[in-house]
Amino acid sequence: MDEDERDPHKFLEAAMQEEKKKKKGKLKIFFGYAAGTGKTYAMLSDAHDAQKEGIDVVVGYIEPHARPDTMALLTGLEVLPPLEVAYHGVTLKEFDLDKALERKPKLILVDEFAHTNANTCRHAKRYQDVQELLNAGIDVYTTVNVQHLESLNDVVAQITGIIVRERIPDSVFDDNSQVELVDIDPDDLLERLKQGKIYREKQANKALGNFFTEENLISLREIALRRMADHINSLQLQADREKSLTSVVTAEHILICLSSSPSNPKVIRQAARMAAAFHAKFTAIYVETPDFNNMLQKDKERLQNNTRLARELGANTVTSYGSDIVEQIAEYAKVARVSKIVLGRSYTKRKLFSVQESFSERLTDLSPQLEIFLIPDNYDKKYVKPIGLQRYTQDYSDSMWMFGVLSVSTIFGYMLSHWNFGDVSIVASYIIGVFFTTFITKGKIYGIIASFLSVLLFNFCFTRPVYTFEIVDIRHIILFVVMFIIAMICAGLTHKVKEYAKLSAQKAYRLEILLATSRKLQKAADKYEIVEQTVAQLGTLLEKNIYFYLGNPRLNPLPFTYICNEALQNNFDNQRWVAVAEWTFKNNRHAGFSTTTLPGEKCLYLAIRNGEKVFGVVAIDMENQRIPAYEEGIMVAILNECAFALEKDELLKDQENASLQLKQEQLRANLLRSISHDLRTPLTCISGNAEVLLHNLNQMKREKAQKLCEDIYDESIWLINLVENLLSVTRIENGTMKLQLNIESLSDIVDEALKHIKRKLSHQPIHVEHENDLLMVKADGRMIIQVITNIVDNALKYTPQGTQVAITTRQVNDEVIVQITDDGLGITDEAKSKLFDMFYSAKTNAADGKRGMGLGLALCKSIINAHGGELTVADNKPQGTIFQFNLKVEEVRL
Template sequence: MEEVRMNPEAILDRIVSDEENVGKGKLKIFFGYAAGIGKTYAMLLAAHEEKKAGIDVVAGYIEPHARPETMKLVEGLEVLPPKVIPYQSIELTEFDIDSALKRKPNIILVDELAHTNAFGSRHLKRYEDIKELLNAGINVYTTVNVQHIESLHDLIAQITGVMVRERIPDSVFDEANQIEMIDIQPEELIARLEQGKIYKKDRVKKALGNFFTEDNLIALREIALRRMADWVNQEQSKSIHQLGKEGAVGEHILMCLSPSPSNDKVIRQAARMAKAFHGKFTAFYVETPESSDMDKEDIQRLRENTKLAAQFGANTVTSYGSDIVEQIAEYAKLSKVTKVVLGRSYSKRSLFLVKESFSERLSKLCPSIEIFLIPDSYDQMYRKKKKKTTKVQPSIVSLDIVKTLLLLSVSSGIAIFFKYMDLQDSNIVMTYILGVLVTAIITKYKFTSYVYSFISVFTYDFFFTDPKLTFKVYEGGYVITIVIMLIMSLISSTVTQKVKNEAKVSAKKAYRTEVLLETSQKLQHGKNTEDIVWRTIRQIGKLLDKTIYGYVGDPEKNPKPIIYHSSSNISTSIPKTELAVATWTYKNNKHAGASTTTLPGAKCLYMAVRNGDRVFAVIGIELNGEVIQAFEQGILVAILNECAFALEKEELLLKEREVAIQLKQEQLRANLLRSISHDLRTPLTSISGNASMLIENSDLISADKKHELYEYIYDDSMWLINLVENLLSVTRIENGTMQLDLEPELVEDLIIEAMKHIDRKSKEHRVSVDVEEVLVARVDAKRIIQVIINLIDNAIKYTPAGSHIEVVTCKEGEYIAIEIRDDGPGIDDEQKTKIFTMFYTVNDSVSDGRRGMGLGLALCKSIVDAHGGKLEVLDNKPKGAIFRFTLKLEEVKELQ
């Protein structure tokens, strides 16, 4: 038998998917084809079975049906109280999501998945409430009918004649963990309806005559069974994908977004095709210069169509150009589109001219791509409406007319001058054509250049053709000249207007692209997290010209945002409700606020700066009732992605620095332990050996020998005490816990105190002190004494017996200099650069290297630096070394 091998990519996808779903709840849908078939009844039965098994089950919201058998099953279950929302003169009851999240049962029952929540609820749709429950780790049981699935809306409306308003995205249905189809025969359903088990008696007759006809129910049942089969096939295909047996890939379906009322029908058809062919699905929108003239209704409809395409999993792409067909064709070729789905458009037909339709032009430009036309019953009505809603501003029209008349006067003056100079008529004609080009460039409306074209032709006929000052023409050649002049003027005007529009398009596109590229460069130079967020909101503000708020991290913990003010708004007031929306966005990793279905009453649109499930910041955009254009929306998403990458990079750098510090600390600990274990062994062995000798042979050892052993023990003990003091000081410095107790102190007293604690081997050296005058410094006496002891002991250790060691002080401006001089072998230049490094020791035959841990000088430098001074090593002339450090001078009067 052939071994079945798993697809590595599929395994990775499954691991990533499993990681994303860790901690999330599971969704079970009770699915049917019509009301009254028993979905809620079956859900409640399942809930009772789970409760018997010891599982925590709560009824979050059960639609109040007039069905006694169903409502009786609610008894015995814990029921959450509904949320009461006042609306006009009535009170509406809705599912209370906050109570559900607080209660957090194992399973919660939420009836009617497609329900639209009352105004004032957190989410516009109930399925969004359920998504939040699932993200919180709560398992959900719910119900839905086939007519509420988005992709089937048009098909079911065509069959039943009923437009269902409450719908759910196909993705909600497809991503359910379990679907249980509740099915009964249509005849049985009609019988139940007639018995009053579904609706009240007064509604039965109307229902039987409209929706609940046998033909409708049979059709709905068939559609529901097919949709259920699609879901089963989808689940099976996931397993096939994991085994590496993927189906045919390569289909790429593209549909064209528009503000047309029937564009949603095109979207649904394209989505069904993409699903059937298991292909890539792209929603393509071309923003033209005329897009800025769309009214609010069209803008809102375009936004809803874009959201609908996104619900079906479409990759939304926005292009910018004046010719929509050319833009679609170019993108289709580059993206290897195999099928294009369009709404059917109607061509203008006249007696002599038939204009090519949208689809005909596209098929000529892309002959190898299949084009599917979806009937657009709204097209003609929509185009008429668009013509009526075109607004012309009187002030701009008046200004354009004045410009046109001035240019006509200038052109006529130049033409008269040419005529006076006895130049050919072709020069006069070119003068007027030049005026057409200038008019088209400096005026806004297209009709002004056409008006100029006609007036210039008649002006030429009136003033420059025989007979002059009349509109009559004697010579036939002039007729041809006038006709050609009119045609050239109209063509020139049209072409110039098109070039002008293209220039506007290019300028807008260039500006937006520049903002995006500039964002990438600026974010790379961000100094920290706050700076990156500030640079991001500044770029978004430049793109949209709106006030932007940036919350770093959780807005609840860091409620003060970074603000970028637009040119038209300098308000800084942020209502508390806005902070709550920003916090919800951060915690749920979803967009919320204005223009969304979650907390739509907010002043701003809040967008999460995220990378997968990780949210780094929240950006708020003050919309003031406006909407973001499609192309700007694409640039905005790209900027947020750039910000997320920059913040993730900054976070990784911070973690890397923390790891480097930890490694350094670990290395320090390892060096300390290694040095301690090596260097403590010798003095401890010496102490224990000498003590043992004194204990065991006390009577046999002479008094002088005993005194010598006592001195050894004392010397070794003092060395250990100094070592421990150094270790404690080093530990405090590394942990940042060393605190200085600064008091005015006489420098001479510090030196005298230090001389009492220096190494006993100082007897073998000549140690002298030369204090110039009474000098006072504000220091931590204990620390500075430790510095002086270490420096003198270091000189004793690294100089031969009989050497002269001198402690000298002097005043240098605002500082006191303390020098420890010796006439030993000195320190070479290479060692001077390393001598203050921790754990560095000089390999010298003179010194007792077995006792050198390399802590003393490094500790001295840290203490002197903490006092604001400087420690350095210099050459002593003619030989030897000088360790010199400075302290801040304190005025003597402060001691009084």
């Protein structure tokens, strides 16, 4: 068996994926090649069969048809009332998603999968309504025709001459859906159309003259059958992957280039079909140049639509930055190991003396290993990228700068002429003027105009005859040509330097923001600080109002905010945007402005996610302006960093909890082990001595009986102290230990502690010395007594008889210092480092022969720390040990 198949992680991942599938509803699509093939009829028939099997079936929406046989099948099925929407004086009937979610049947029927909803609906497309139903665990039956698939839109348009506006991404058609082909012979379909079983007479005649021709229907049927076969193959491939529990690694990687060209959607669809056929990785790249900000608004919108189309067709979108598009694409292709690249038709620019290499030719030279596919388009004319000449004509400041610089060059030229420096110096002054003009103006056009005007000014002002454009000396023509060429070269080089400088500044800015974000998120102490830093970085980048909901917005309605524009802060209905944020959180999808879900909202709602896990929602007040692609890339990177940081914080919290549980388990195991070991000796002693007394009390001498009773008493006291320590340790570990702080006399506490160990004082008397008998402390007297008892008992246990033990108290500033000293054998440095660890006992032989559990000193340290003090151990001079702890002095006011 292959090792991957035995890997338990693979089995676990497969089980989790299967569990996710069980939670989601199942989608069944009734697929046809044209209207009237019987898709809705077949769907309703299957619904009746499901109802007979006891399944809860509801009709969510059925498109009204002029087909009595189809509409008759609604009888006996529960039908949800449609949502009525007013639109320009007309009442539209739409599928009511909210009622369907509230009703929540097992199976619901929703006709016309590719339908475009009214503007007031939550989603722009009906397939998005269906996806929300599936996420809620509801099974869905729906219908769709082949011309509504996004990747086939261009193919269908070429066959029928009609561009279908209502389309669905191929991913929703292929991913985990059951597709049933509803087929009918084209001749039978045309006969049904003529009989009025599909459309009314007027619509039928129009359809027969346009879409419903025999040639069109045969072609569409062939495409539908082929698409159905591709769907079955993709399902088989997915099943094979799940069965083997391994990923199929493909060497194919297809790349397309995103642009604002009208032909770009066709290239995207063709590349998507190729990626599906080759089972290849699919990437769409956009190279952003420094001229991006000068792009016209309609071109930016077209670019964003093309980017959205690529994502819908399964492409991974990438943005690169550079002034040379071909070089950037070639470099990315090498790094990403691209095998095929799909391009639109490229045009060759003809120059005066040469032909410039086309886009594809340059790409072939830079990346000869690439397979390049050129896709023809339907545009007869070359697409000319607008350069926005209106901007140049309306920007009078640049024109004034240009004329000002040329005027200065002319004046300086007169000065050079007056000083007899010659024509070369005057030409140099104009070239310098062209250089500065190109540098300080915004467009390359100004450098070109300045080059031409400088030649004219030089001819007019400095060549004989002056103040005319007449050329007498043939050498002046050569001088003018050389001057113009040099000026143009300077203008071009200066413009390139400006572009590279702007590009470098953008890269540095992007890198600085990302590094700052990463650094701040790494330093964040908890998830709240992570969110605060993310909101601050987003606000700084976008200069917009930011609202961040951590977790479910309904449960945590108060967002973290970054307010950039106070005037727009009150323009929101709080309950509404909390509801949209909650939808985004639950469905793990973006919503709001510039999306297809609730596009009328003022905010863009983005899910902070890492895979299927959603950590929160960020709402960005867009102020009716789209985010530029450059800033959008940085924003996405910041949100990804935030998601990783929040996930890391959760993992650390889980790790801490696991460590705490492990520590508690170890404590429990050590307690049981120690109890079973250390209780055996005293209990055996008590039971043995008691048995001797019980059977031999009358024959036993008084001195021996008294000795046995003393041993029983000592062992029971030892057990009592042990149990007290165990109870205290348990309260500390559970966090239930509460100090009962009172104003206590320190001398009384010491005296009470000595009473607990008074029987041992006869062998080793304890010397007590108080600097002030009236020292008062605010403490839990019972706990401090336990501390003194444990330390003194520890000193008596681990020191030989005759050793002197002393307790001294003194006041230092606002603290009282308590020292317990002995002149025994002392403690090694190695033992000192572990002395206050739980279950640690020094290897020194105890005076009474018993080895403790190692709880006493650990408990003492916890009690003193809880009082705000510190327990330490040090060597006593010349020998012995000093235990010292401090408590706060409390002044008593009479």
